[in-house]
Amino acid sequence: MNDFYKRVYALVRKIPKGRVASYGDIAEHLGTKGSARTVGYAMNNAHAVSPPIPAHRVVNRNGLLTGKHHFGSPTMMQQLLENEGVKIIDDQVQDFEKLRWIPRKRN
DNA sequence: TCACTGACGGGGC
DNA sequence: CGCCCCGCCAGTG
Numbered sequence: 001m002n003d004f005y006k007r008v009y010a011l012v013r014k015i016p017k018g019r020v021a022s023y024g025d026i027a028e029h030l031g032t033k034g035s036a037r038t039v040g041y042a043m044n045n046a047h048a049v050s051p052p053i054p055a056h057r058v059v060n061r062n063g064l065l066t067g068k069h070h071f072g073s074p075t076m077m078q079q080l081l082e083n084e085g086v087k088i089i090d091d092q093v094q095d096f097e098k099l100r101w102i103p104r105k106r107n
Numbered sequence: 108t109c110a111c112t113g114a115c116g117g118g119g120c
Numbered sequence: 121c122g123c124c125c126c127g128c129c130a131g132t133g
Contacts, residue, residue, distance in 0.1 A: 002130075023115050027128090036115035038129040043114050045131095060115060067114030077114095 019101040056080040063096030
């Protein structure tokens with residue numbers, strides 16, 4: 001467990017309910033812009049972290065639920081988001097631009 | 108040590 | 121619009 005991972009998890013937990021963020025935004029915030037893949041890789045291990053990580057609030061830059069297969073069920077991620085008021089159509093977050101949450105260092 | 112993979116992103120064609 | 125290539129970084133065999 002790297003410090004990098006912890007930073008990813010800590011940041012993901014800060015994502016407000018009903019909002020989403022992209023891997024790239026998270027990576028950029030951590031100062032490792034361009035390493036969005038690594039952020040995604042970190043999320044792969046998020047299920048084993050405590051407290052729980054709201055991984056369903058993290059999508060790719062297009063607002064697509066690319067990580068849904070890593071939840072128990074392929075529809076789990078979508079259900080979790082819709083349960084928070086986020087509308088999903090064809091695995092894509094609607095109004096992604098509006099719901100997109102940009103992490104800030106001052107917060 | 109090298110090669111490959113991946114819940115990504117950007118750019119070229 | 122779809123496809124491909126490359127950079128990115130950590131984990132794995």
